[in-house]
Amino acid sequence: MRIAVAADSLDGVAARIVGELSERGHEVVTHGALNEAERDDWAWACEAAARDVAEGRAEQAVVCCWTGTGASIAANKVRGVRAALCADGYTADGARRWNDANVLALSLRVVSEPLLKEILDAWFAGTASTDPADVANVEHLET
Template identity: 90%
Template sequence: MRIAVAADSLDGVAATVVTELRERGHEVIAHGALNDSERDDWAWASAAAARDVAEGRAEQAVVCCWTGTGAAIAANKVRGVRAALCADGYTADGARRWNDANVLALSLRVVSEPLLKEILDAWFAGTASTDPADVANVAHLEA
């Protein structure tokens, strides 16, 4: 799977996200501090990764900043993106299941390497719910 990854700094697990995704067999499109030719501010980097998803260059994205909040906000400004800020595996699973999230937002401050692996395990194991209420909620967001 092609996954866009954005970070506004190389703090915390920023580089580890890329390494971990590649080790899992994914192709990574790097943005922000992970790409020397791009602006590394969270709003620009996260929006670039989100546009990759919205425009079909990537199936999913992972966006990171110090708290993860700004990265999630920037990504969610892109039509067709459903970014979820996840700090644990349960939230990541729920974001995929109930919200059909296609962008994972992470905090570079609080996510450790072991926690990152748990979050990614849950994220990639999660699938979108087919429950009519969940499908209706996601459709409402698209409208």
């Protein structure tokens, strides 16, 4: 799978995310502080990764900033993106299942390497619910 990754700094697990995704067999496209040719501010970097998803250049994205909040806000401004700020595997699984999230937002401050693996395991194992109520909620976001 092709995954866009954005971070506004190289703090915490920023670089480790790229390595972890590559080790899992994904093709990674980098933005922000992970790409020397780009602006590293969270709003620009995370929007760029989200646009990759919305415009079909990537199937999913992982966006990061110090708290993860700005990263999720920037990604969610892009039509067709459903970014979820996840701090554990349970939340990541729920975001994929109930919200059909296509962008994972992470905090560079609180996510450790073991927690990163837990979150990514749950994220990639999760699939969108086919329950009519869940589908209706996701479809409502597109209107």
